[in-house]
Amino acid sequence: MTIAALPLTTSRQELWTGPVIDVDVHANVPSIEALYPYMDGIWVDWAVERAYKGPSAAATHYPPMSPRSCRPEWRPDGRAPASSVELLQEHILDPWDVQYAILNCYYGVDSLRHPDWAAALARAVNDWIANEWLARDPRLRASLIVPARDPAAMIAEIDRIGDHPGFVQVLLPARNDWLWGMRPFHPVFKAIERHDLVAGLHMGGTSDGAPSSTGYPSWYIESYAAEWSSFASQITNIISEGVFNVCPNLRMSVLEGGFLWVPVWGWRMNKEWRGLHREVPWVDQPPLDIIREHMRFSTAPIDGGPPELMRKAVGWLGSDDFLMFATDYPHGYDDDLPALLSTLSPNARGNLMAETARQWYRL
Amino acid sequence: MTETLIAGTQATGASSKVGIIDTDVHPSMNPMKPEILKYLPAKWQDYIKEAGFIRTGSPGGERPRHREFAHRWDAVTPDGREPGSNQAWAAEQLLDRYGISGALLDDIGGFSVAGGGRQPAELSIAFSRAMNEARRDQWLAADPRWYAAMTLPYELPEAAAAEIRRCKTQDSQYSDRWKMAMFAPNNMRPPGHPSYWPIYEACEEFGIPVGFHVLAGNRITPSGAPDFYFEEHCTWAQFNFPIVSSYVFEGVFERFPNLKVALLELGWSWAVPLAWRMDHAYRVMGREVPHLTKMPSEYIRDHFYYTTQPIEEPEKDQYSDEVLEAFTASGMGEKLMFSSDYPHWDFDEPFHYLDLPDEQLSRKILGENASALLGIDLIPDTGLERRVG
Amino acid sequence: MPMRKFVVGKTDDLGEGEGMLVTVANRSIGIFKVGGDFYGLMNKCPHLGGELCKGRLTAALTSDGPGHYQYDPETALIMCPWHGWEYDVRTGQSYLNPKTPAARSYQVQVENGGEVTIELDEGKVAVADGERSAMRQVAPRPTKTADRTPGPYVAETVSVTVDGDYIVVNLDPVRSRPAAGAARTEENA
Numbered sequence: 001m002t003i004a005a006l007p008l009t010t011s012r013q014e015l016w017t018g019p020v021i022d023v024d025v026h027a028n029v030p031s032i033e034a035l036y037p038y039m040d041g042i043w044v045d046w047a048v049e050r051a052y053k054g055p056s057a058a059a060t061h062y063p064p065m066s067p068r069s070c071r072p073e074w075r076p077d078g079r080a081p082a083s084s085v086e087l088l089q090e091h092i093l094d095p096w097d098v099q100y101a102i103l104n105c106y107y108g109v110d111s112l113r114h115p116d117w118a119a120a121l122a123r124a125v126n127d128w129i130a131n132e133w134l135a136r137d138p139r140l141r142a143s144l145i146v147p148a149r150d151p152a153a154m155i156a157e158i159d160r161i162g163d164h165p166g167f168v169q170v171l172l173p174a175r176n177d178w179l180w181g182m183r184p185f186h187p188v189f190k191a192i193e194r195h196d197l198v199a200g201l202h203m204g205g206t207s208d209g210a211p212s213s214t215g216y217p218s219w220y221i222e223s224y225a226a227e228w229s230s231f232a233s234q235i236t237n238i239i240s241e242g243v244f245n246v247c248p249n250l251r252m253s254v255l256e257g258g259f260l261w262v263p264v265w266g267w268r269m270n271k272e273w274r275g276l277h278r279e280v281p282w283v284d285q286p287p288l289d290i291i292r293e294h295m296r297f298s299t300a301p302i303d304g305g306p307p308e309l310m311r312k313a314v315g316w317l318g319s320d321d322f323l324m325f326a327t328d329y330p331h332g333y334d335d336d337l338p339a340l341l342s343t344l345s346p347n348a349r350g351n352l353m354a355e356t357a358r359q360w361y362r363l
Numbered sequence: 364m365t366e367t368l369i370a371g372t373q374a375t376g377a378s379s380k381v382g383i384i385d386t387d388v389h390p391s392m393n394p395m396k397p398e399i400l401k402y403l404p405a406k407w408q409d410y411i412k413e414a415g416f417i418r419t420g421s422p423g424g425e426r427p428r429h430r431e432f433a434h435r436w437d438a439v440t441p442d443g444r445e446p447g448s449n450q451a452w453a454a455e456q457l458l459d460r461y462g463i464s465g466a467l468l469d470d471i472g473g474f475s476v477a478g479g480g481r482q483p484a485e486l487s488i489a490f491s492r493a494m495n496e497a498r499r500d501q502w503l504a505a506d507p508r509w510y511a512a513m514t515l516p517y518e519l520p521e522a523a524a525a526e527i528r529r530c531k532t533q534d535s536q537y538s539d540r541w542k543m544a545m546f547a548p549n550n551m552r553p554p555g556h557p558s559y560w561p562i563y564e565a566c567e568e569f570g571i572p573v574g575f576h577v578l579a580g581n582r583i584t585p586s587g588a589p590d591f592y593f594e595e596h597c598t599w600a601q602f603n604f605p606i607v608s609s610y611v612f613e614g615v616f617e618r619f620p621n622l623k624v625a626l627l628e629l630g631w632s633w634a635v636p637l638a639w640r641m642d643h644a645y646r647v648m649g650r651e652v653p654h655l656t657k658m659p660s661e662y663i664r665d666h667f668y669y670t671t672q673p674i675e676e677p678e679k680d681q682y683s684d685e686v687l688e689a690f691t692a693s694g695m696g697e698k699l700m701f702s703s704d705y706p707h708w709d710f711d712e713p714f715h716y717l718d719l720p721d722e723q724l725s726r727k728i729l730g731e732n733a734s735a736l737l738g739i740d741l742i743p744d745t746g747l748e749r750r751v752g
Numbered sequence: 753m754p755m756r757k758f759v760v761g762k763t764d765d766l767g768e769g770e771g772m773l774v775t776v777a778n779r780s781i782g783i784f785k786v787g788g789d790f791y792g793l794m795n796k797c798p799h800l801g802g803e804l805c806k807g808r809l810t811a812a813l814t815s816d817g818p819g820h821y822q823y824d825p826e827t828a829l830i831m832c833p834w835h836g837w838e839y840d841v842r843t844g845q846s847y848l849n850p851k852t853p854a855a856r857s858y859q860v861q862v863e864n865g866g867e868v869t870i871e872l873d874e875g876k877v878a879v880a881d882g883e884r885s886a887m888r889q890v891a892p893r894p895t896k897t898a899d900r901t902p903g904p905y906v907a908e909t910v911s912v913t914v915d916g917d918y919i920v921v922n923l924d925p926v927r928s929r930p931a932a933g934a935a936r937t938e939e940n941a
Contacts, residue, residue, distance in 0.1 A: 068648050176586045183818065211585040212605040215552040221648045222553070222612040225641045225659075226604040233584035233598045240594040242818035258640060263677070264632040264686065269597050271676045275709065275836030276429060276593035281815035281822075283593075288678065303640035309692060312685045313636065318678065334646040429836070436833035437806045674800075710834055712801060 012096055015338065018350055021357040022101040024202075024255045024298045024326035025092055027133055027142075029054065029107050029125065030083035038124035038131075043117060055121070057108025057173075057206050062331070063220055071332040082330040085136045092329045093139055099354065100363050102168060103142040104202055104255065105129055110148035110173050111206040118147040119157065126161050134166035141361065143171040143200050151184050155191045162195035168361045169198040169253065173205030174230035181234075181241030193247040198361060201234055203227065203256035231257035232265055235291065239269070242282040244294050251360060252295045256328060259297035260304070263316035266291055292319050296360050299352065300328035302335040311343040320348035324357040380748055381726050382741030383713050384733035385466040386670050387576070387627045387702035388457065390502060391432070391447035394472045394494060398501065402493035407486050419481045421579040423588020426595050430708055438706035446706035450505045457705045458508050461713050462746045464730065465508050465739040466705075467542055469627065470494055473514035474547030474578055487516040491526055495541075503540045510739060512543035512574050518551055520558060524565040531569045542737045543625060544573050548580035548602040553609030563619045572623035572668065572736060575606060600630045607637060611662045614654040623736060624667050628704055631669035632686045635693050638663045664694040668736055670702035671728065672711040687719075696724060700733040718749050725749065756923045763917055766790075769828075773805050776921050781910050783919060784809065784841045786828040790919055791842050792910030793830065798846070802834030804907055809841065830907075839907040846903035 012020075029035060032054040036044045046052065062069035070081040074091050082088060093101055107125050112118045126144045134140050144167045146154040158170060170192050172180055180201070192199050210216050211230070217223040231254060244250060266288030273280075273287055283290075304310050317323075325337075341349050357363065394400075395416065400408055430436065431445075438446035438456060447453060458466060476482065477491040494514040502509045513530050515523040523544070530541040544566050552558060554575075566573055577599040582588075589595050603626060610616065610624060641659035649655070655662075677683050690699065704710050716728040730741050760774040766785040773782055773795060780795035782805025797804040812827040829838040829847070839846050911922035 066648060067650075068644075174586075179584065179586045179589065182590065186818075205586070207585050208587070210582055212553070213548055213580050213582050213584065213602050214550040214554065214605050214609070215556075215581070217553055217605065217609065218556060219612045219651055221644050221651050222605075222608045224648070225612070225637075225644050226608040228637070228640070229601040229604045230585045232601045233586060233589075236594055236597045237584075237586075237589055240589065240591050240597075242815075245815075245817040258636075260636040260639070261633060263682075264630070264636070264675075265597075265600065267632075267675060267677045267682075268600055268630060268673070270678070271673060272593055272596045276596065278813050279429060279591050279593045281813045282818050282820070284814070301640070301643065303636065303643050305635065305639040306692075309635070309689045312689060316677070316682055316685070332647050334643040435802070436808070437803050708834060708836065714801075 016341075016353055019354040020096050020098045020325060021354040021363065022092065022096060022098050022327050022329075023253065023324045023357045023361070024104055024300055025088060025101045025329040026082045026331070027088070027103045027105040027129060028080055028082040028330075029105065029128070030080040035121070035124040035128055038127040039120050043120045043124075046117065055108040055111040057111035057204060058106060060108070060111070061106070061204050066220065067332045068224065069332070070330040074330040085133050085140075088329065089137060092327055093137065096327070098139055100139055100141055100357075102361065103129060103133055103140055104171055104200065105143070105145060106171065106173070106202060106204045107145060108204065108206075109145055110176065110204070115147065115150050115153060119150070119153040122147050122157055123160070126157070126167075130161070130164060130166060140166065141168045141363070142166055143169040143202075145171050148173065148176055148206065151188050154188045158188070158191045158195060158197070162191070162197055167197065168363075169200040171200045171202050174201055174203055174227070174234055174257065175205030175207045175211055177206070177208040179234060179237035181238035181243045183241065186243065186246050189243050189247045189250055193250045196362070199250060199252045201231065201252060201254050201257070205230070228258065228261050232261065235295070236269065239283060239287050239290050240280050242280070244290055245282045250294060253298065253324070253360070254295055255298045255326070256300065256331070257297065258301050258303045259299070259317070259323060260313050262291065262297065263288070263313070263318070288318075292322065296324050296356060297322060298324050298326035298328070299337070299340065300326040300331070300335065301333045302337070302340050304336055304340055307339060307342065310339065314340070314343045320345065320351055321356050323352045324360065325353045378744040380462065380744055380746040381717060382730035382734075382746040383461055383463045383701060384730045384737070384739055384741065385457065385463050385703045385705070385713075386625070386700045386733050386737075387672060388453070388466045388468050388705050389447050389471055389707065390468055390498065391445045391472070393445070394470070394476060394490075399493060399497045402496045403489055407489050410486065416482065417476055422581065422583050426589065426592040428592055432706075433708055434706050435708050435710050450502050450509075453705065454506050454508070457703065458506070463508065464742040464745055465510050465737075467510050467512060467737065468498060468502060469512040469543070469545050469574065469576055470498065470514050471547070471576060471578055474545065474549060474576070477514045477516050484516075484519055484522075487519060488522045488526070491516045492529070495526070495530055499534060499537050499540075503537050510540050510542045510737065512545035513541050515544055515546070515562070517546050517559065517562060520561040524561045527562070527565040527569065527571075531571075539738070541571070542739065543571055546573060546575050547578040548575060548606065549578065550581060553605055553613070555609030555611070555613035555615045557613070560615070560618065563615065563622050567619050567621050570621070570738070572625045574625040574627055575602070575629065576627040577602065577629060599628075600633065603629050603633060604637065607663060607667065608641065610666070611641060611659045612652050612655070614652070616662050616666050617654055617656060622666065625670070625736070626667060627670045627702060628672060629669070631671070631690065631699055632675055634663060634667065634669065634695065635689050638693065660693070668698045668700060668732070670700050671716065672702040672704045673709045674711045674715050691724065697727060697732050697735070699728050700736070701729045713747060717747055722749065758921045758923070759918050760921050761919045763790075763914055763919055765919070769809060771805065771809060774921070777923060779923070781805070781921060782830070783912060783921070784828070784830070786841050790912045790914055792912035792921055793839070793841065793844060794908035794910060796908070797832040797834065797837060798905035798907055799832065799835060799837045802832045804830060804832050804839065807831045807833040810838070812847070837903075837905070839905075844907035844909040846905040846907070
């Protein structure tokens with residue numbers, strides 16, 4: 001049941017009558033030319049000289065014609081999916097009657113190595129979002145994007161635009177050359193915390209080497225299915241490196257990573273921690289408690305199972321304040337939102353559909 | 364864990380003891396010992412002396428274990444030597460103590476050398492054979508309860524297949540003691556890739572499973588190496604995701620319908636949500652893989668096996684029951700096998716699933732599932748008695 | 753219940769921060785000298801049943817952030833040789849994961865000197881049988897309990913007293929139920 005597309009047989013009001021906050025909708029840059037107005041001439045020249053169409057990582061994670069990258073009913077004729085605020089309003093903001101939606105623009109800036117060009121592209125994307133999306137619909141908030149490798153450039157961009165009232169989050173792709181918790185990135189997290197932004201760990205990113213422990217996957221579906229590896233290893237590293245000791249007020253969202261793997265992962269972390277904590281003595285509480293305190297997870301994908309087993313698995317999350325609704329427009333999933341909601345208490349349902357996000361993002 | 368006992372459920376005359384097979388035991392890890400090197404051709408012994416052997420360290424550098432051999436301190440041998448270096452001591456501490464019918468040895472120390480592809484190819488091949496011959500003479504010959512997984516040069520698939528055939532056909536006395544083709548998560552390519560299929564052909568020929576076991580591996584995470592052993596130990600559990608995904612989506616089980624894959628020390632509770640995720644992905648993107656004829660969850664249910672160690676320690680006892688229930692309800696009750704990981708520090712005794720309300724499930728987990736997978740008989744009237752609650 | 757006393761050694765058998773394993777009436781007990789006093793622990797880890805007293809004596813290590821280490825030499829913890837759980841040698845209290853509070857306490861008595869010698873002569877005190885093995889130990893001069901959040905398990909302490917030159921084990925602990933999760937064996941069934 002493809003609930004996120006609101007099939008004609010179900011209206012939004014039949015599904016849910018309370019407020020809705022959608023924490024993951026995408027703005028897709030339609031072409032690099034759309035960003036030219038937002039960058040200095042040198043970067044326009046470089047792109048034109050090279051016939052550079054933009055960074056490759058976005059297509060790595062979202063092959064343009066894959067049903068995962070865009071649900072068929074959301075493919076506009078002759079335009080790139082999710083490439084304008086009008087499309088977003090038509091497909092999501094109006095039919096779902098959202099109070100707020102959080103725009104994530106995964107443009108794949110991480111795959112461009114030149115440190116200055118990558119920083120310029122990131123600036124351009126953020127300005128494009130601010131001018132052509134945030135300014136055009138008061139329901140929108142957004143993540144700002146940053147270059148992936150240079151902490152100083154990341155901090156500069158966070159300082160430049162992080163106080164814009166529309167930006168609530170900094171997007172960090174789940175793959176990177178280094179794990180995000182490592183010490184050179186601690187000042188970046190401090191900047192995020194200083195601006196009262198959320199760190200948004202999101203599908204995407206460029207690894208220096210194979211994007212897995214065991215080489216390069218052959219098939220796209222194979223790569224997608226195993227992508228828990230990226231999220232799980234990042235979360236484990238962020239906790240192990242003591243990011244939340246350095247930034248005790250830091251909030252992190254985990255977007256497009258799923259959530260049903262988190263309890264069994266957390267149990268293993270807790271168990272290992274009890275025997276091995278002396279190596280990381282700053283991890284002073286059970287890792288799964290740290291996850292509950294500092295992280296929230298979006299519900300696209302749900303990746304759910306049979307109702308009774310789901311009910312138990314959701315119970316293992318151990319918190320009514322763990323999940324945040326997302327359509328992940330325009331990406332395609334095979335999710336059953338009513339089934340997930342049915343496993344939750346009324347309080348937890350309201351939290352999932354809006355209240356957790358409202359508190360988390362200070363909306 | 365709720366361990367209430369149901370009395371009076373065994374057949375009249377049958378032993379009430381629950382038979383045990385231990386599917387993960389480690390001889391001492393360091394292969395650079397005279398008792399192993401002596402099996403190498405002289406030219407390679409000389410080569411190693413001069414050029415060294417393990418010239419690459421752990422991926423991204425090392426994270427020293429909190430104990431020299433990552434061992435339980437009380438498994439040091441009576442003469443103060445490395446745990447796992449003394450077969451008789453291991454037999455006493457493990458097999459005798461718990462009445463174990465059979466234990467499967469796997470050589471972690473051999474993996475990154477034999478399989479990792481970081482030595483001259485011929486040396487990799489010779490070394491794998493040397494480890495297997497040493498294992499045969501020093502353990503298999505000493506006690507019939509020892510069985511072994513073959514150390515293989517798996518990045519050289521034809522050579523690995525040849526070594527499987529050699530072990531399974533040339534030592535008639537021991538052919539049947541070689542029970543598994545062993546991989547570490549060291550693969551240069553995902554293990555389902557067609558380049559590895561000659562190995563699976565040999566496995567199907569002899570009816571043995573492929574096995575994976577934790578180790579630092581080729582690369583630890585998609586975003587590089589962790590700094591801490593604690594962190595590494597946690598992230599091993601994500602090795603499963605690309606391994607399972609590769610086997611399923613490459614169609615390995617279409618080509619090799621009898622092949623089984625055993626995941627040792629890699630956990631098992633993740634398998635249920637992963638199966639759900641892969642089914643959902645298949646419903647959206649399945650057109651990409653028309654060679655599949657079943658749902659991913661069916662392949663997972665039918666072909667993958669798991670070991671119990673390290674035992675799950677959820678936040679509440681009731682979650683232990685629930686996660687096991689979810690596992691068995693998903694059709695995987697025949698796939699979970701007891702393992703101790705002797706002599707490592709996170710070792711488990713066989714008591715954990717001994718007293719399940721469902722006695723048959725206890726028997727399956729402690730011995731029968733492994734017995735069926737590996738072809739190891741449970742020795743009558745051995746093992747542990749279920750305990751009155 | 754009559755007190756059963758066993759002489760397990762002499763007070764100078766153990767240096768500061770050292771321990772030894774003794775077998776007393778079929779029970780394996782670790783004896784530790786910490787801060788000049790003697791303590792006893794049953795040689796079984798409440799977590800998953802490892803031989804706790806074959807572990808290492810260590811001190812509490814805490815941190816207020818990455819790169820900072822506070823090692824507290826005033827504390828004395830025994831680390832289980834299996835999964836590394838840590839217990840205060842003097843109280844048996846585990847640390848980490850505050851799920852349940854510590855459940856039990858034991859009293860340590862100090863006897864008047866001279867009585868043990870008389871009782872030895874009168875046959876009222878047995879000399880411990882079984883093996884004694886010295887263990888490698890580490891801690892300097894521990895006097896405090898660790899300033900850490902208590903954990904769910906408490907290792908079973910054993911009353912150990914000193915009489916003149918002798919270390920005496922008293923097998924008469926205050927009875928209570930084993931902690932939740934204690935591994936089941938013949939000893940605590």
